[in-house]
Amino acid sequence: MAKVTVPDHGSFDVEEGTKLTLALEDNGVQVLHRCGGKAKCTTCRVEVINGEFGDLTEIEQEAFKKKGVEENLRLSCQVRVNGNCEVKPMMTVESSGLDAGPRPAE
Template sequence: MPPMHELTIEGLGPCEVEEGTRLVRAIEDCGAAVGHRCGGQSQCTTCRVEFAAGEPPVMTEAEYDKLTDIGRLGEMRLACQIVVDRDMTLTPLMTVEDQGWDDAGPEPALMVEPDAEWFSIETLEQR
């Protein structure tokens, strides 16, 4: 069995998550209805999260490009592009409840898509 990590979501408290779980799915499994209007494709940015602790030091090219495009790089992360590999404490920034949606969006795939290769932020900034 893979190692477990503690995911703490503001307002919900801690939840045990299996290592390798896609963060957007882990947040939902722990009881928060975080958005994923594009189905976890790094297109809509509704899976926005803000880390208090445990933010990964790497990101996919798709996440970097999208956050740069909307001028929010360094302010938030996209849960659809992150895999749980450590204890994390975060706040989902767009949920079904606070946005007034009927649902969070199409179910994200088990694996990160479109680009499942992670780079240091410095490497992405230098390309």
């Protein structure tokens, strides 16, 4: 198990290998994922405060290039929890007033 910490939401244990978007959503953090986890909308982006998710995937690089997203962010629909981490969702249901979007696949 890995511990995921989210400012203003606390910490929770997650099985390693879980998609970060699902780990957040399943633990009460209403992160957006408007495209359903297909890395098209970038609404699920998170700031990585602590922890490691490896190099940006090609799909993240393409999405970020198209949207002009900062380098210290990751798409939570494209990374899996592989150890303790602290992340800050950039867009949530509460902050945007939008519906979260379709649930990403496992």
